[in-house]
Amino acid sequence: MSGTFLGTPAFPSAARTALADTQLRRNLAHATGVIRGKRAAVVGEVEEWEQLRLAGAALKDRTLRHLDTYLEQLERSLTAAGATVHWARDAAEANRIVVDIARGHGTDEVVKVKSMATAEIGLNEALEAAGIHAWETDLAELIVQLGDDLPSHILVPAIHRNRSEVREIFLREMGRHGTPAPADLTDVPADLAAAARAHLREKFLRAKVAVSGANFAVAETGTLAVVESEGNGRMCLTLPEVLVSVVGIEKLVPTWADLDVFLQLLPRSSTGERMNPYTSMWTGVTPGDGPQEVHVVLLDNGRTDVLADEVGRQALRCIRCSACLNVCPVYERTGGHSYGSVYPGPIGAILTPMLRGVGQDAQTDSLPYASSLCGACFEACPVRIDIPEVLVHLRAEVVDAHRGRPKVQNVAMKAASWALGDARRLRAVEKATGLVGSVLGRTRRRAPGGRAVLGAVPGAGVWADARDVPVPAAESFRSWWARTAGGTIEQDTAGEHGTGKGAGE
Amino acid sequence: MRVGLLVTCLNDVLYPEVGRATVTLLRRLGVDVEFPQAQTCCGQPMVNTGYLDEAVPLVRTHVEAFAGCDAVVVPSGSCAGSVRHQHRLVARRAGDPGLERAVAQAPPAYELTEFLVDVLGVTDVGAYFPHRVTYHPTCHSLRMLGVGDRPARLLRAVRGLRLVELPAAEECCGFGGTFAVKNAETSVAMGADKARHVRDAGAEVLVAGDSSCLTHIGGLLSRERAGVRTMHLAEILAATEPSVPLPAVVAG
Numbered sequence: 001m002s003g004t005f006l007g008t009p010a011f012p013s014a015a016r017t018a019l020a021d022t023q024l025r026r027n028l029a030h031a032t033g034v035i036r037g038k039r040a041a042v043v044g045e046v047e048e049w050e051q052l053r054l055a056g057a058a059l060k061d062r063t064l065r066h067l068d069t070y071l072e073q074l075e076r077s078l079t080a081a082g083a084t085v086h087w088a089r090d091a092a093e094a095n096r097i098v099v100d101i102a103r104g105h106g107t108d109e110v111v112k113v114k115s116m117a118t119a120e121i122g123l124n125e126a127l128e129a130a131g132i133h134a135w136e137t138d139l140a141e142l143i144v145q146l147g148d149d150l151p152s153h154i155l156v157p158a159i160h161r162n163r164s165e166v167r168e169i170f171l172r173e174m175g176r177h178g179t180p181a182p183a184d185l186t187d188v189p190a191d192l193a194a195a196a197r198a199h200l201r202e203k204f205l206r207a208k209v210a211v212s213g214a215n216f217a218v219a220e221t222g223t224l225a226v227v228e229s230e231g232n233g234r235m236c237l238t239l240p241e242v243l244v245s246v247v248g249i250e251k252l253v254p255t256w257a258d259l260d261v262f263l264q265l266l267p268r269s270s271t272g273e274r275m276n277p278y279t280s281m282w283t284g285v286t287p288g289d290g291p292q293e294v295h296v297v298l299l300d301n302g303r304t305d306v307l308a309d310e311v312g313r314q315a316l317r318c319i320r321c322s323a324c325l326n327v328c329p330v331y332e333r334t335g336g337h338s339y340g341s342v343y344p345g346p347i348g349a350i351l352t353p354m355l356r357g358v359g360q361d362a363q364t365d366s367l368p369y370a371s372s373l374c375g376a377c378f379e380a381c382p383v384r385i386d387i388p389e390v391l392v393h394l395r396a397e398v399v400d401a402h403r404g405r406p407k408v409q410n411v412a413m414k415a416a417s418w419a420l421g422d423a424r425r426l427r428a429v430e431k432a433t434g435l436v437g438s439v440l441g442r443t444r445r446r447a448p449g450g451r452a453v454l455g456a457v458p459g460a461g462v463w464a465d466a467r468d469v470p471v472p473a474a475e476s477f478r479s480w481w482a483r484t485a486g487g488t489i490e491q492d493t494a495g496e497h498g499t500g501k502g503a504g505e
Numbered sequence: 506m507r508v509g510l511l512v513t514c515l516n517d518v519l520y521p522e523v524g525r526a527t528v529t530l531l532r533r534l535g536v537d538v539e540f541p542q543a544q545t546c547c548g549q550p551m552v553n554t555g556y557l558d559e560a561v562p563l564v565r566t567h568v569e570a571f572a573g574c575d576a577v578v579v580p581s582g583s584c585a586g587s588v589r590h591q592h593r594l595v596a597r598r599a600g601d602p603g604l605e606r607a608v609a610q611a612p613p614a615y616e617l618t619e620f621l622v623d624v625l626g627v628t629d630v631g632a633y634f635p636h637r638v639t640y641h642p643t644c645h646s647l648r649m650l651g652v653g654d655r656p657a658r659l660l661r662a663v664r665g666l667r668l669v670e671l672p673a674a675e676e677c678c679g680f681g682g683t684f685a686v687k688n689a690e691t692s693v694a695m696g697a698d699k700a701r702h703v704r705d706a707g708a709e710v711l712v713a714g715d716s717s718c719l720t721h722i723g724g725l726l727s728r729e730r731a732g733v734r735t736m737h738l739a740e741i742l743a744a745t746e747p748s749v750p751l752p753a754v755v756a757g
Contacts (some may be wrong), residue, residue: 064712376677447734463686468724471723481540
């Protein structure tokens with residue numbers, strides 16, 4: 001009932017398919033546009049927003065610098081509060097721990113709070129393989145799960161779906177997994193939500209075991225926090241007898257007071273709200289109230305490798321708000337599936353390659369290049385992750401991993417480096433392009449303003465498929481400067497566009 | 506003050522008129538600008554594609570070419586950003602303390618509008634350009650350098666010029682250097698939306714401070730016979746009365 005990103009082609013190829021999907025383009029442009037507007041409004045009203053960002057980044061950096069100390073402190077606090085702490089090096093270990101806990105209670109189902117960590121490790125698939133149904137209870141996750149689909153956004157996993165598509169999925173699938181949708185279901189959002197509510201309610205009341213992640217883990221108190229909008233999280237965190245939380249080791253904050261900063265940054269950056277509707281916090285077991293057996297699985301799964309990367313480690317500050325996705329012009333057009341990971345968009349383009357490691361598969365290696373480096377993500381990030389800086393850093397790692405292999409790009413860059421490393425060599429190259437320019441300049445094709453251009457040219461590659469190509473100038477700036485002593489001897493210029501004056505004159 | 510012009514490799518080969526306009530403009534403002542002949546390319550194409558080793562000789566060439574200048578003026582936000590932010594990275598990678606020192610001591614690189622507004626302290630450069638113009642703030646000038654409203658202030662002071670608003674102006678045009686080739690379809694999808702906004706703005710001329718972005722957007726506009734021409738900001742700021750009338754718009 002849920003898919004996998006395995007087998008996603010490299011980004012340019014996956015993007016090509018997505019770009020051709022007109023429904024997807026419309027859904028995404030609309031949805032990201034709405035969230036962008038809401039975020040801009042509520043961020044704009046906070047005068048000290050920049051100071052908050054700086055505080056958030058500094059807090060996370062300090063925590064990461066002393067991560068070993070804080071993790072042990074968290075373990076002590078949790079244990080003292082009656083929780084059981086498990087350490088998981090990778091996805092397989094984490095999945096085995098959760099499966100064993102569920103099996104130990106003889107259950108064949110768990111209810112789930114939306115969680116990126118459990119999506120990252122493929123927990124649902126591991127549970128299914130062990131004969132245990134994992135019911136997603138977040139509305140968007142439910143849509144993805146019922147539609148046998150893949151999430152395409154960190155915050156709004158079904159952002160690629162519009163409401164009439166959701167209606168069809170609910171009508172078709174709900175009855176196969178529990179309470180069916182009413183036969184006269186409309187695509188009015190309130191009706192869709194009511195159908196989901198009825199479908200989920202029986203699962204909340206029946207399930208013995210719940211699985212969650214955590215937005216934050218407070219080392220000093222052993223408190224976990226989940227921030228959500230629908231109340232499904234609150235149901236899962238309070239009704240079942242057993243609660244298992246899978247928490248990435250970068251989710252730590254040292255003290256309770258540190259939550260002050262993040263609970264301001266997160267909702268404004270993610271849903272564009274001043275305050276999220278439900279903030280649930282729990283500290284181990286509270287006798288007679290809520291789950292009486294609480295497990296916390298502390299997950300590494302590549303995070304310590306990221307931490308070892310001096311430039312890349314800032315990605316561990318990420319609080320999964322999705323602001324970078326919503327402002328990204330690439331994400332808006334290609335959607336989340338093109339990134340082939342539960343972490344799409346700009347943060348995914350740096351986090352996924354670092355968690356997986358580069359130089360091993362073409363799909364992962366294509367991700368750092370899935371950006372025009374426009375910088376909108378860095379500007380929007382509430383914890384100031386310089387995503388363009390990390391993208392460029394990872395591109396260098398990808399190139400270094402492929403050095404010595406006979407690749408066209410390697411040869412081209414070597415040649416460019418040789419020609420551009422010395423002005424005399426460049427001048428020689430320019431003589432050739434000038435000659436080309438003076439010949440090609442005789443083309444009849446003109447851009448507005450008279451500039452000679454070439455249309456679709458064989459050999460000009462993908463550039464010329466959609467864009468006219470300007471013809472090189474017959475005389476380079478360098479040659480002009482030398483010939484006229486910087487324009488002081490002779491102002492006349494010989495045929496700068498190849499044929500002298502534009503055809504429009 | 507010795508001011509060196511980093512014309513950029515793209516302007517050198519494809520748009521020498523942008524370099525000449527920059528020289529005309531700066532001379533009119535009393536700056537005796539030099540063109541160090543040893544310059545080549547800032548190295549950004551290599552760095553942004555991940556070829557740091559290949560960028561080392563370019564960074565070396567740059568610091569040697571401009572040694573002795575007090576300031577470097579660049580008619581490109583992207584290349585100014587590269588000199589300012591990437592050269593250190595490349596020098597560190599080269600493991601050459603001499604190069605690191607040279608980069609640290611290199612003269613400051615200013616994007617053209619920064620140089621005009623911050624160093625020369627002018628917003629009215631005495632230009633005349635009687636046309637409807639819309640301005641695209643290129644990503645690196647906007648977000649990496651933070652040039653803010655300097656270009657708009659300069660354009661508003663141009664006599665005869667009517668500056669019209671570009672919808673979704675701050676959204677990337679999709680050029681992105683080698684991104685335009687490696688992810689050509691996505692690049693063109695972004696550029697097509699930018700071109701649509703340019704047409705909606707109803708301007709005769711699209712102006713920007715980076716020839717690279719203008720090549721991309723202009724190539725799309727030209728292909729679709731949109732009837733809008735592209736010009737570099739330096740060309741408009743260099744234009745004076747009596748201005749040579751714009752050549753008629755010709756759709757190939």
